[in-house]
Amino acid sequence: MIDLYSWPTPNGHKVHIMLEETGLDYRVHGVDIAKGDQFEPDFLKLSPNNKIPAILDHDGPGGKPISLFESGAILIYLAEKTGSELLPSDPAKRYETLQWLMFQMGGLGPMLGQAHHFRKYAPETVEYGINRYTNEATRLYGVMDKRLGEAEYLAGSYSIADIACLPWIRSYKDQGQDLDRYPNLKRWFLTIKERLAVRRGLAVLEESTRKTPYNDEELKRLFNVERK
Structure with missing residues (x-):
């Protein structure tokens, strides 16, 4: 049995989906x-x-309990625990997958998160921040669209790289993006989100999804920024 500590955010949804894909x-x-x-x-x-x-x-390993944080590390762990080809065993395919996972962890997630923040949650309008991160979101969407014009999935076959990226693309409007501008990315997005395991994963803690604006105290907890 695995105890999952999470919330319905893009990083949380990565692990929700992975647990559903592996059947653990x-x-x-x-x-x-x-x-x-x-x-x-x-x-x-x-x-x-x-x-x-x-x-x-x-x-965990050797039958002993193990705890893990960082969603990318958790995806790798769960794939290895189950022997899943969501992280291929073939070395070349494995590293193909890991490089796209790192693309999400080091680039896509942080940059889209900043675009989302400056466009929606910043305590004041900062045009430089809005433009900087919206433009970077546009660039990253273009990188994905180009790749997905060459392959069905980011690493060739469906993998933890796709699982990591999908939840971030769901908020494309908040990042100033229009999926119609990225036909390959849109095809990938619409295909993956209909997988049964993905739908189940996205439903985890769905009842806790925020439907009203955060107050100033909550925003400070989330972003450690005082509202003026």
Whole structure:
């Protein structure tokens, strides 16, 4: 059994989808990041960077419990635990997959997150920030669109790289993007989001998805920025 500590965000959804794809048994523990649950001592023992998601696998390597934070590391762990070809065993294909996973972890996620922040949550309008990160989102969408014109999926076959990227693309409007400008990316997006495991993963903690604006106190917890 795996204990999953998460919230319905792009990084959380990566691991939700992966757990559904692998068919592993898991229990969900909601970590309400607007209320500050991520700063609770028990959670910090699992995730010292106070970020979701984190997992506690009671049947880890050698049958001993193991906890992990950082969504990319969790995806790799779950793939290896199950022997899943979502992280191919062939060395060339494996590194093809890992490079696109790192593309998401080091570029796509952080840059789209900043675009989302400056366009929607910043305490004041900062045109430089809006333009800087919207333009970078546009560039990254173009990189993906070009790649997906060459291959059906980012690493050739469906993999943890696709699982990592998909949740971030769901908020394309908040990043100032129009999927019709990226036909290959749009084809990929529409195909993957209809997978049964993806639909189940995106439904995890769905009832907790925020439908009203955050107040100033919640925004400070989320972004450590005082509202003026």
